[in-house]
Amino acid sequence: MEKQFDHEWQTPQPDGSTIFRTCAWSPPGDHPVGCGVELHVKDGKLVHVEGDETHPITQGRLCPRCLALKDYTYDPKRIIHPMKRDPAKRGQSDAWEQITWDEAYEIIQEKVADIEQKYGREAIVVYGGTGREACMFYYPVAFSVLNTPNLCYAQSGWSCYGPRSSVADYILGAGYPEIDTGYFPDRMDNPEYELTEVAVCWGKMPLWSNGDGFFGHSLIDMMKRGTKIICIDPRVTWLGSRKGNMTLQLKPGTDASLALGILNVIINEDLYDHDFVDNWCYGFDELAERVNEYPLELVEKQTWVPADQIRTAARVMANAHPMCILWGLAIDQNKNGVQAGHAILSIMAITGNIDVPGGLTVGDPSVRLGHWCTDSRQYLSDEIWEKRIGVDKWPAFAATMASTHPDETLETLETGIPYAPKMAWINSSNFVSATCSDQNQRWYKALLPMEFTVASDLYMNPTIEGLADLFLPMSTFAEHDGFVIPYYMSNNVWLGCMAKAFSTGDTKSDLEICYEVGRRVTPHANWSKYNDVTEWLEEQLDDEPLLPFTWDEFKEMGVYFPPMTYRKYEKGMLRNDGEPGFNTVSGKFELYSVLYDAWGEDPMPYYEEPTYSQVSKPELAEEYPLMATSGARVSAFFHSEHRQIAKLRALNPDPEVEINPVTAAKYGIQNGDWVQVYNMFGKGNWRARVTPTIDERTIHCQHGWWFPEEDGDAPNLYGVFKANFNLLVPHFNVGNLGFGCPAKGIMANIRKVASLEDQNEENYQQVPPVLIENHGRIY
Ligand SMILES: Nc1nc2c(c(=O)[nH]1)N[C@H]1C(S)=C(S)[C@@H](COP(=O)(O)OP(=O)(O)OC[C@H]3O[C@@H](n4cnc5c(=O)[nH]c(N)nc54)[C@H](O)[C@@H]3O)O[C@H]1N2
Numbered sequence: 104m105e106k107q108f109d110h111e112w113q114t115p116q117p118d119g120s121t122i123f124r125t126c127a128w129s130p131p132g133d134h135p136v137g138c139g140v141e142l143h144v145k146d147g148k149l150v151h152v153e154g155d156e157t158h159p160i161t162q163g164r165l166c167p168r169c170l171a172l173k174d175y176t177y178d179p180k181r182i183i184h185p186m187k188r189d190p191a192k193r194g195q196s197d198a199w200e201q202i203t204w205d206e207a208y209e210i211i212q213e214k215v216a217d218i219e220q221k222y223g224r225e226a227i228v229v230y231g232g233t234g235r236e237a238c239m240f241y242y243p244v245a246f247s248v249l250n251t252p253n254l255c256y257a258q259s260g261w262s263c264y265g266p267r268s269s270v271a272d273y274i275l276g277a278g279y280p281e282i283d284t285g286y287f288p289d290r291m292d293n294p295e296y297e298l299t300e301v302a303v304c305w306g307k308m309p310l311w312s313n314g315d316g317f318f319g320h321s322l323i324d325m326m327k328r329g330t331k332i333i334c335i336d337p338r339v340t341w342l343g344s345r346k347g348n349m350t351l352q353l354k355p356g357t358d359a360s361l362a363l364g365i366l367n368v369i370i371n372e373d374l375y376d377h378d379f380v381d382n383w384c385y386g387f388d389e390l391a392e393r394v395n396e397y398p399l400e401l402v403e404k405q406t407w408v409p410a411d412q413i414r415t416a417a418r419v420m421a422n423a424h425p426m427c428i429l430w431g432l433a434i435d436q437n438k439n440g441v442q443a444g445h446a447i448l449s450i451m452a453i454t455g456n457i458d459v460p461g462g463l464t465v466g467d468p469s470v471r472l473g474h475w476c477t478d479s480r481q482y483l484s485d486e487i488w489e490k491r492i493g494v495d496k497w498p499a500f501a502a503t504m505a506s507t508h509p510d511e512t513l514e515t516l517e518t519g520i521p522y523a524p525k526m527a528w529i530n531s532s533n534f535v536s537a538t539c540s541d542q543n544q545r546w547y548k549a550l551l552p553m554e555f556t557v558a559s560d561l562y563m564n565p566t567i568e569g570l571a572d573l574f575l576p577m578s579t580f581a582e583h584d585g586f587v588i589p590y591y592m593s594n595n596v597w598l599g600c601m602a603k604a605f606s607t608g609d610t611k612s613d614l615e616i617c618y619e620v621g622r623r624v625t626p627h628a629n630w631s632k633y634n635d636v637t638e639w640l641e642e643q644l645d646d647e648p649l650l651p652f653t654w655d656e657f658k659e660m661g662v663y664f665p666p667m668t669y670r671k672y673e674k675g676m677l678r679n680d681g682e683p684g685f686n687t688v689s690g691k692f693e694l695y696s697v698l699y700d701a702w703g704e705d706p707m708p709y710y711e712e713p714t715y716s717q718v719s720k721p722e723l724a725e726e727y728p729l730m731a732t733s734g735a736r737v738s739a740f741f742h743s744e745h746r747q748i749a750k751l752r753a754l755n756p757d758p759e760v761e762i763n764p765v766t767a768a769k770y771g772i773q774n775g776d777w778v779q780v781y782n783m784f785g786k787g788n789w790r791a792r793v794t795p796t797i798d799e800r801t802i803h804c805q806h807g808w809w810f811p812e813e814d815g816d817a818p819n820l821y822g823v824f825k826a827n828f829n830l831l832v833p834h835f836n837v838g839n840l841g842f843g844c845p846a847k848g849i850m851a852n853i854r855k856v857a858s859l860e861d862q863n864e865e866n867y868q869q870v871p872p873v874l875i876e877n878h879g880r881i882y
């Protein structure tokens with residue numbers, strides 16, 4: 104088929120090198136934004152990286168992580184051969200031994216057979232992290248490769264994307280919706296597209312994060328055409344401070360109250376879209392009643408945002424057409440986040456901005472590339488699927504998430520109830536240590552007794568050093584073939600081709616590992632039927648009528664935009680039965696959730712104060728007078744990745760805590776001083792960045808820190824417990840449906856310390872691995 108725009112896969116150069124054009128996804132770290140890169144390759148080696156100006160979305164722009172790909176690829180610390188280690192020597196960095204892939208596969212085969220025979224395959228748990236390419240394969244790794252129902256994303260309350268996707272599913276009947284930035288080959292110039300008048304970045308900072316497939320700089324393209332931005336954030340960001348834009352600087356964790364306050368203004372000032380509400384919404388009267396419980400004076404008290412600012416923002420949002428809210432991670436990392444998300448989507452619905460040009464696009468369910476991910480479940484019997492850990496207590500969670508419940512998984516590891524996991528497969532997560540878990544030492548201790556642990560990664564990290572017995576070395580996106588699927592198939596507005604440009608060492612992709620291991624250990628599943636992974640890639644395209652091209656043709660195309668249709672709810676394109684409306688129980692957008700009602704949850708959005716705040720715990724207010732938030736993204740790093748790449752580390756050499764100058768002065772802290780941040784759960788040290796962009800009552804800590812330059816042996820494990828915000832975050836601070844955690848809103852205090860090493864008498868280094876007792880369930 105014809106290409107949709109000018110693209111050349113390979114361009115030979117006069118000096119004998121070749122320029123390859125491909126779409127990036129991690130590894131190394133990135134969400135599926137599919138940034139267009141030009142890889143200059145000579146004699147099979149990467150010599151230079153540029154942005155691809157012919158890429159229709161990124162148009163030549165790249166972040167520093169892609170620009171540092173050469174350093175990342177050839178760093179001597181990168182692991183490019185499989186390695187094994189005696190389980191008795193976990194935590195010893197010099198005990199690894201290089202092996203071949205055949206030996207690695209043999210070990211896996213033998214161990215899986217042994218675990219199966221002794222305990223059953225459900226004793227294997229696969230641990231996966233955020234939306235890298237691996238996340239499209241970790242469900243297959245569990246279901247069709249290892250044939251276990253237990254795939255675990257370990258962050259407490261599945262607090263990333265899972266909550267937002269589930270809310271969208273429950274009340275909108277669709278996958279995670281995102282702002283429309285013109286998903287046509289000619290993008291915003293297409294006559295069907297309309298420019299968003301006002302875009303609201305709500306707990307999301309896309310310029311640094313480019314979350315889940317959305318290229319954040321599209322907002323800059325839109326601002327150049329006239330879009331105005333409202334930021335809802337405890338920190339004033341670059342976007343929020345541009346002329347004509349505005350920031351509502353809220354107290355962390357109070358988003359649901361603010362959203363209800365905004366709804367109050369829109370409904371009581373009659374600023375809503377009557378036509379959309381009358382025809383396509385369910386439960387408006389109940390919502391109108393509920394918002395009256397949130398007068399702006401109360402909302403101001405709860406959120407710290409002045410009432411007149413809330414009123415102004417609500418009016419601007421309601422009067423702008425189209426308007427779109429980009430809702431981010433702060434909605435997930437909040438036990439009240441399901442309600443915040445419900446209220447935010449309700450603002451979009453009643454202002455008539457769902458699935459309209461320039462509004463919030465709803466995924467077209469007929470564009471399905473990526474369905475291999477969930478299809479892999481067919482290879483599990485119903486009997487073994489029933490053994491999925493911890494979901495029986497969380498029916499709402501079980502309805503939308505094909506994984507274990509993270510908090511329950513930790514308790515199962517600790518107690519052996521209902522059965523004891525015995526083998527771990529760590530796939531794309533450095534979770535035990537730096538990032539994707541809370542109360543990290545509990546996870547570390549709970550995983551130490553595994554009989555066998557495999558990890559696949561590109562570099563050594565604290566989790567693998569502390570726990571693994573087998574290391575499978577991975578290829579970067581530039582070193583293998585694959586698809587880039589923004590929004591992980593829930594909203595396939597465009598698709599990217601990842602075409603191999605060169606290779607390094609003995610590295611393999613997640614797909615190649617699935618193929619090789621799957622054929623060996625689960626022959627009844629699909630992997631045995633292909634002769635190589637290219638056949639598998641071909642089949643994915645063959646299966647999709649809306650993707651009329653072969654794998655080889657796709658390489659030459661680079662990017663493909665499937666047909667884009669707006670207002671699909673009017674055309675019968677969203678419901679399984681083909682009728683107009685939304686794919687929900689009521690057939691409408693549910694301002695009142697029928698499902699929540701069935702699950703015993705309040706069917707309407709409501710506000711709940713963070714569990715650990717000065718308001719909820721007045722007795723601790725003096726001891727912990729500040730609200731801490733964490734993990735706002737920076738361009739140098741993707742979570743715990745990239746700390747060993749000198750060029751990137753130079754951009755952000757130390758873990759940082761942002762403190763307002765007034766607060767800093769009160770504590771005698773100067774810019775650049777080391778500061779201990781602590782609360783009743785834990786502590787760590789960060790370097791002060793004193794800045795007026797953060798509220799006086801709030802501090803912000805970076806996440807994901809470890810120090811590849813430090814001693815890797817346990818208990819130090821590359822210093823991973825020295826500046827680790829997740830030690831301050833408890834487990835089981837989830838909402839009624841099983842989602843959320845307080846990583847973006849928890850009480851804490853600060854004190855000046857001498858250095859990173861100055862951790863006080865209860866130094867975590869001296870008493871590992873377990874420092875926090877099991878707090879159990881805290882509601
Ligand atoms: N305090 C605090 N903590 C947070 C957050 C926060 O905001 N605040 N954010 C949380 C969120 S939203 C998330 S999603 C988690 C993320 O947490 P994780 O996903 O666990 O992120 P990393 O710690 O970077 O671990 C990923 C590992 O996978 C490797 N890797 C990269 N790409 C691939 C690949 O394609 N295949 C394989 N096999 N390996 C790969 C990397 O080298 C790295 O070692 O962190 C959470 N932690």
Ligand SMILES: Nc1nc2c(c(=O)[nH]1)N[C@H]1C(S)=C(S)[C@@H](COP(=O)(O)OP(=O)(O)OC[C@H]3O[C@@H](n4cnc5c(=O)[nH]c(N)nc54)[C@H](O)[C@@H]3O)O[C@H]1N2
Pocket residue numbers: 134233234263264305306307308309311312313314315335336337338340353354355356357358430431432433732733734735736737738739740741742743847848
């Ligand atoms: N460079 C880089 N990009 C990344 C990642 C990375 O590690 N590095 N991680 C990826 C992952 S897994 C994810 S989930 C996304 C997340 O990306 P985003 O959804 O953009 O989330 P964050 O960057 O965590 O936070 C966004 C903003 O929320 C603000 N915020 C903090 N607390 C609150 C609160 O309580 N309420 C509100 N309204 N705002 C709050 C922060 O100050 C910050 O400016 O980024 C992805 N992209």
Ligand SMILES: [Mo]
Pocket residue numbers: 233234263264432
């Ligand atoms: Mo995430």
